[in-house]
Amino acid sequence: MNDMSGHGNGMAAAPTTMNSTGMMHRHKMMMHMTFFWGKNTEVLFDGWPGKNNTGMYVVALIFVFVMSALVEWLSHSRIIKPGASNVAAGLIQTFMHAIRVGVAYMAMLAVMSFNGGIFLASIAGHSFGFLVFASRVFRKTEIPYSVKTSDLPPMACSC
Incomplete structure (x- = not known):
């Protein structure tokens, strides 16, 4: 039937x-x-990566991984130099926040394809980004215990 x-x-x-x-x-x-497993899915755009197209599915996985790592970089980067004018610093912060929110929503929409591979690529990208940009692994100096509020940074921008 x-x-x-x-x-x-x-x-x-x-x-x-x-x-x-x-x-x-x-x-x-x-x-x-x-959630389902397989390469026949649509992620973010109509017809992408397409049916029976393993190469484009791998590109979609890499794209989601990079987007998720970019969210972590934007969340933990220090681009504004000390002594910058408040107006310039505020505009840079606003621009960075807009980019971070846009990329984070794109990653979320990709995960909403309910494809298991896309979900794992997003988690891996966020984890890799956190490891490189926020964890103690690559930090030259440790933040004093009295200054730290927790081992994880806040989810909201405290910039």
Whole structure:
């Protein structure tokens, strides 16, 4: 039995429309609503990476990894030099915040494809970014214990 409704299989039901002759047509627009594994998925853009295209799926995984690492870099970078004017510093902070929020939302939307590989690439990118840009592994000096509030930086920008 071929159930086109999508009910019970973790996918959204396909919408039905009527054409100019009055005939009903069912569109094949199925979207996963649960995590799944495989390279046949859509991430961020219509038709990308495409069906049966392993190379583009790998590019999508790398893209999500880099986006997630970029979020961590923007969250932990110090670009504004001490002594900069308040106006210039404020504009730079605002620009960096806008970029960080935009990239973070793009990473979140990629994860909302419910593809397991994309989810793992995002987690790996955030972890790698944190390791390189925020952990003690590459820090030359340790922050004094009296100044630290926790081992993890806050999720909100405290810039």
